[in-house]
Each structure stands twice: as C-alpha cells, then as structure tokens.
Amino acid sequence: MDLLDTQEQMKFEDFALEECILQDIKASGYHAPTPIQAQTIPLVLEGKDVIGLAQTGTGKTAAFALPIIQKLHGRMELGALVIVPTRELAQQTAKVFQMLGKSSGVRVVVLVGGLPMDADRKAITSWPNVIIATPGRLIDHLESNTLNLREVEILAVDEADRMHDMGFMPQLRRIFACLPEQRQTVMFTATLPKDVQPIVHKHMIKPVTVQVGLQLPAERAEQQIIYLPVERKTDVLLDLLKHNRGRTLIFCRTKRGVDKLATQIGRSVRGITRLHADREQCARDEAMAGFRAGKYRILMATDIAARGIDVADIEHVINFDFPHAADDYIHRIGRTARVAATGKATSFVTPPERKYLRNVQRLLEIPITNLTDEDLSAPPPVGSEEHGSRRGHRRGPPRGGRRGRTVQAKA
C-alpha cells in the first residue's frame, strides 16, 4: 500500500488518542498515518498483542510509541519497556517518544551500554514511564537488582530479527522471564526468523500479525548495482563521491573495513566520519550528531549502525561491501528514501559477492549497471576531490544501466 492511499483513508484523528497527543503529532509534521501505523495503532490501543512485519523507514517507531504514550498519559509509574538492538536505535526511539509525548509529559529513560551504570541508576530512580534499552545493559541492571520490571504493562520489542542476528536471543529469553505474565506485547520485525518464533508462541497471547510489504522504502530509492573487480572499488567510490555531493552513507562489512577505507579515502575527501561498535560511545554520538548537523558529509558504518540511523536527507547510500543477508540490504537502503522522500542507493558487487546479490534479487528487482570496458580500463584517480583532477578519466559517474552498454566486468 502506498503512503498516499493511506493518507486518503485514515487520519490520526480516527484513533482514540488524547487531544494533546494529536497536537504533538501535528507539531512533528506527520500529516497522516503510514500503512503500518494505520494498521497497528488501533490494535495496540485495544490491548492486543501485535506482530508488525515492517521494514525500517516505514514509521514503525510511532506505531508503537503513540499507543504507549496514550496508555501511559498522566501516569506516574513505569508502564512500558522498549527493547531495541542498538544504542543508536535506542536514542532514536527515545527522540520519537519525546517528540510525540511532549505534551503528555511521558518520561523516558534510555539504558544502553557504553555509558556509566551510575548515570543509569540515577535515571531509573527519576520515575520514568518508559524505559528504552538494549538487551545487554538491561540484563546488567536486572542482575545487579537496580531495576525491576514487575510493573511493566506493555513491552515493545523492535527489530527482533536484528536482535536474533546479533545473538541476543538468550538475553531476550532472560528478560521475558523477569516480566509480569499479565502484560501486552508488541513486536516489530522485518522478518520472523525461526529462532524468534518460539518466543512469540511462549510469550505472546494470540498475537495479531500485521504486514506491510517490502515495497517501502526500498522501492522509492533509485537503486543501482555496479559489478566491478575488487581492486577498482576504492577508485569508483572516489568517483561517486566526487559527483554526488549530497549527504552520503557508506556501508562496509567489518569495523576494520570501515577504518581502513576511511583512512584511504580520507586522503582525498573531506568531511568523513565513522560509526561502528568499537568506537567509544561519545565518538559514536559525535559522529551521528556531526553527520546530522552537516559537519560531516559522509558517514561510514557497519550494519550494526544501519538500524539506528534516522537522518533526514541522506541522498546516497553506498554499499561498498555487499551485505550477505537480504534483510541487511533492505535496512541499509532504508536509510535513504525515508517515508516520503526519495534517494539513491549504489551497491558494489565483486565476483565473490554475486551469490549475496542473488539473495536480494529473490526479493527485489534491482537494475544492474555494469562498469563498461572503458570504465574498467580507465586509470585510477589521481589528486583529490577538492584539488585534483583525474588523468584520462571521463567525468561523471560510472556509465551503464539504461544509458550505458552492459558488459561483464573483468575480475
């Protein structure tokens, strides 16, 4: 379903939400519910357990935040727990709660690794209504008896598939064991991995499954695959960065890969920052804030960071390394073309990565743009983005696709 269809069919005023919440929705610039919001908000408000199968970028955070804010509006005690896979997503989710719960006075606390436990303890005693946490830090608090979850009435598990991929299933099971049995549970995930299904059966009561298709956000992003040999990746990346001056997110598979590439391209391109799990929390925060504020034009990240990045106007997502799982592809591409915007996504595929591309092609049709013979025989760039020129190399991004001749790249 397209966003516009839903806009014609549903309004936020159709939901049983307090006037002050409707005001905050308006102030946040949301005009109409997205498909996942239209379908899940009424169910969650009714008190049903819900599984929302939705990609990132579809508006799923507000789909659970709005009913939680409505339920906890005017209450003093802790009523909701939101579990998310990454620190960045936790911060992002807290912002949505703060924005949509501003007038209702909902108090949110974020518990994530990388910050001192003492600060958490203080926050926990400040009477939050909603706790947003990553599994590891939540377990730390449960083990040190600094938090009890006995009053939680509504649990939201966001990006359950991601938590599964990150090996958080044992932690999730332990957290479930600390929650009261009488509660409402909502789970959002792009897919329902096999290992997550027992959790659903054991801990959710007659859940209603709501699915919005894979079409958002990936279809709005203009996607391009470039076949190329591994040794040309850095040159082609520099070329792309030279011709696309907008805010760009580059994905590498490993933390070391991010660091290495940042050093390499940092010699000729300015305004680069990095986001991955080995960086200190303050450095990660600075990277995100700087990228958001425009201090950095280019953010280089691993998949772990992909889920938490909600920055407006990311013009270009570049998969420097092609993701191994189709889900990761969709999540990465979801960083551009958020909700109503459009964006561009370029993925490099080297010969050994073609098998991963097939995983994605089972779900999505992506136009393949091969580098032409001319592109591949062009000499690597010399000089820099700001100062240099490229000897003997044509101007403009790699040719191919609709305009160019399609050939197989030489490996």
Ligand code: AMP
């Ligand atoms: P999410 O999938 O929750 O990460 O949301 C993706 C983006 O959509 C965020 O930037 C939200 O602020 C935005 N968003 C959420 N709901 C709406 C809506 N109803 N209308 C417009 N934008 C929205």
